[in-house]
Amino acid sequence: MRSLLLNTAAVVVIIGLAMAFPWLKLPLILSLCYGLAALGIVVLLKAGQISFGHAMYACISGYVVAFVGHRFPGMDGVLLIALGTLASVVAGMLIGAFVVRYREIFFGMLNLAISMVLFTVLGKFYAVTGGTDGLRINRPTLLGFELTRDPFEIALLVLVVAISLAAIWGVQRYFLSSSGQALAAIKTNETRLEYLGVSAKKVLWKGYVLSASLCGLSGSLFGLSQGLVTPEMGYWLRSGEFVFIAILGGAGHAVGAFVGAILYEFLKMYAAALVSGSWQLVLGAILIVIIYFLPKGITGLMNRRKRLIGGAA
Amino acid sequence: MSRDIFILAMLDGMSYAGLLFLVALGLTFIFGVVRILNVAHGSLYAFGGYGAASLGLWLGQGSESAVASVLLLVTGAIAVGIVLGTVLMLLLRQFQDRDPILQLLVTFGAFMIFEDLQRMIWGTQPYFVADVVNQMGTSELLGVVYMNYQLLFVPGAALAVYFLLKWFLNSTLMGRQIIAVTHDREVATALGINARRIAYLTFVVGAVLGALGGALASPTTSLVPGIGADMIVLSFAVVASAGLGQITGALITALLIGLSRSFCVYLAPEFEVVMPYLIMVLVLLARPQGLFTVVQARKI
Amino acid sequence: MTALLQTHDLTLAFGGLVVANGINFSLEQGERLAVIGQNGAGKTTFINICSGLLKPRKGRVIFAGRDITAQSPRKIVRQGMARSFQLPQLFLEHTVRECLQLSAVARAESLSSWSSLAGGSNAVEIDRMLDLISLRDRQHELCINLPEGQRKLLDVGMSLLLQPKLLILDEPTSGVSTEEKHGVMEILMRALDDQKVTAIFVEHDVDIVKRYATRVAAWISGAIAADGSPASVLSNPLIQREVLGE
């Protein structure tokens, strides 16, 4: 009940801010998009795995949105998002089937390699993919409404907020579910899992597909908010940012990813605005400091406090 | 013609493969011993290049002998390698026996910092010193003119480093200790090997190798912001395909990737860039542990 | 009444070392077999072959009438052969209760991404198991905080919740202090009786063997040197010399 109240409070504040400061809309949309993707990474972190290639799923769905958008101009934005996400789910299922055989560095490496293949292909086959400049996405209708930029972004923001809350709730539920717990068990003792008659691969595969779909979702929303998709969306540094955010937020709770993302986006924005030209330095330092003091991220901090207060899990 | 193309492509791939090998070697060497995948290795490549170039501009102006120029390149690389290697080592020491994923991310953070430092120090204008290349002259094969620097020197240097490292590992006490640590840290430390010292040494050697790659690249390529980021993924591709910690493997894989690239330029330019990663994916799918790693039984 | 577990001519060697030398063996329903032998005699190898961790070079393993030779551990577990480990294999970042719940869900093969772990498993059953292995008061602690003895119990508890036909216990009392040992065994046996589980346990402690086994098999260099009632095997001079070192 109380949490519900605070949810609505959070929503009201976010939307309110966007109304009060129009320029905030985009940063908010972006950070929530990043949050969704980072949440995907968090799912993998639960299993003790890390991927330096998950930006590819954001990229895949982004390009699908662009392609379909050009092919069928009249198509509604929501449908585009759905299709884009679907595409990355399918990709996740196929690629996942291979990569769940690997662990730790090799898992990360293989994802990295596959994403780099996609990245280079997108940049190379200019005629089809628009090369490194990517593809424009013309602003579609949303639920049948023809919108100009401003209302469109408001609508998009509302949509993203709703999706994010749904994602937090759903993923949190998954974490507490039996296969979510089995996923976490992969991290501590995969052998035992097998000796309980459970297929660790299948469990990890489920998690992988979930994480891919989250990244995909973020990708199509991201693409729509930008009106543009580029191969950069799938470059390994982007995947690295997702991991960065996931670590920043911590794997303790699904909401961490979003806290991390909002922090990250504004850190980066102000670093770029204030110490323009050395924002990477600032972020890098922050990353290291965070890992040093909060290896479990912000949610880790929360849980620690919770334990101190003695609240039950 | 096709035979000529074959030969030309071979020759073209050599120097690139050589540079790739040096960088990848540093990466795989560090991983082999301290089990850290050092993302900041790309920055070492960049700094090595810039360092060597500035040293050349500072001291080498007007020096006529190729030997002198080469010495400058190498000294630059070694200096950079020792400094940055030490910095990284001291940093990572703070994160000993943390989750390897976190250690990897620390190097990622270091990478971001280095990227900006590099821009602050050397600015954004392309940077180079080409004296050594001109000093070494050119030679002609099949009607094509090659720089001796690229054709002979770089590949030669890469091979030299390879054999030197092999010799160091197999026939010096320090080298054997390093190997012992790679095989089993616990046992090695139990045998009284100072793992810390070994780790430090490894890090510096690895760093110097990365910097050397950059230094040897600097006479033929322009140093610009962002060269580190590209190099690191490429050397990841080499190292992962070869198998982490595999030195000879890295040599062969670097050659494979270097050549595949130049063959593509002749036969299918569209695929030039994607080749290294394609190779990496295929190799990892076929042999998860990399081409040259011997599989060991997983222990419960 | 047919044998629950049979092996025909199981053979396996690591390099020159023969660890399973044509083992023919048969276990009846309801038996409680103690496996004894010096280290390296091939006890654990035998278990590992039966439970699918090792593939024999030659020979067959028949379990409950089915040939399970060289099947994956997962498949074998599904057919009702569970095992516990010399080093307890737990999910260290889960609580005691969660570990048990996981194995309950695993047995039911009702792994769900939606319904919660607690909901997916039968609370009463979990509580009973917690009582059986007397860990109820620590059920909400992380496994990583348990002492060795209780880890062993939990390890067995997880296996028992799979409701196996056969449970193989690899040195259930190793690493447990001598005064704890009997307590642990008491609890284990209670649990086994409670579920009428046939059991094989590898054991060094002769008193334990005397006290809890209905049958004893003694391993010497990859083969069964003696097999029969505890009394007969333990009084066998060869065994006393080679295995018990008296």
Add this chain to the structure above:
Amino acid sequence: MSPSRLKLMCVRIMTSAVVGLSTLPAYAEGDKPDSVKIGITTFMSGSASVFGMPAKAAAELYIEELNAAGGIDGVKVDPVYVDEGVGGDRLLSEYRRVVQEQGAKVMIASISSGNCNTLAPVAEDLKIVNILWDCGTEKALEGHSYKYVFRTQANAVTEMVASVLYLLKVNPDFKTIAVVNQDYAWGRDSWEIFSAVLKQLKPDVKVVAELFPKFGASDFSAEVSRLQVLRPDVVLTTSWGGDLDTFVRQASQRGLLKTSKFFLALGETSLERLGNTLPDGVLIGARGDHYFLNPQYAKDARHQAFVAKYHERTGTYPIYSVYHMVQALDGMKAAYLKAIQANGGKWPNEEQLADAFKGLEFRGLTSQIRIRPEDGQGLESQLFGITTSSPDYKFKVLKDIVIVPADKITTPPGEKSPEWVKTVTPALLDQVQPVSALQ
């Protein structure tokens, strides 16, 4: 439950982030502000900062002087610089922030064609004047009828048509050509236009190789070897920055420049860096009619003074991006003055300012620029020359400089460039005039 607490926390963070930003300069219509904020996007990081940083230096220099002289009609100019290097997505947010939160009245964006394509419609939606100051793509304006977006320099069509004309003028009878361009929009598009025009004017030329090495490539061994095998009469490249330097150096070190005529369409920016690596007799383009030794303006007082100050401050000579920045700022200034006049001496609002740009004629450091009223495209003549050694400089300078006026070689308003380039005729060759004729 902690999620709620966390949400609260994130909300707090955001609120605190926003507080202190909420200061929008507001003043009544018509009366003059004491300063006007303008946003300038340029590359401060990434490889394109070889253009971005010099341009930024130029902007700083220009604005200091402008403000010292009392600004525009007494209004000081207050610039906000935005880094294009942070990537398209963040650039878009930054752009919005500078307009909507910092209240910039004019945006000068951007270098990257990709960014121009993204930002132009945004500017139009935000009803803010946006000056496309350096990007080449004609697609940014063509086919859109923007009210607020203008370009104060030529576009890719003008530049490439001029390049072909120049090549044919100085090198009329070549049989084979090869191209080595960076693999991104500019590299691809520029070659598309160039080859189309070439086909029109000299159908018998054979294209022996079209190479598009990866953007930022560090090794061109294979490309150079291949070109040495093919031995084309002309090697064209529209590359720039590190890529151009590396390619030219590896090519010249291997003697390729001796066997083939090199045409560096953007070579003017690399002259100083390449020093003597570059042999004599290489054809150089300048993306405009600006070159610090352009005989037309070498003696021009303002130009001379600027080059001197710029060199003293940066230690380098100005390149085209510097001139483009100055053109953009001069264009803005001219438009403001025109608008004030039209507005009866009162300070104009965005709309009035935008109207002033239509048909605006103004001068940067070199020849006059005209902004077409129909589509806001600027008309900027193009300069070419041949490298030669000079006793006064440690690097190559240009001789036999020619100028190609823009009006006849730019796609007319309302027409589509792909169709239009098919209509060019050899008659256009007369457009190429030796600079001496213009003095």
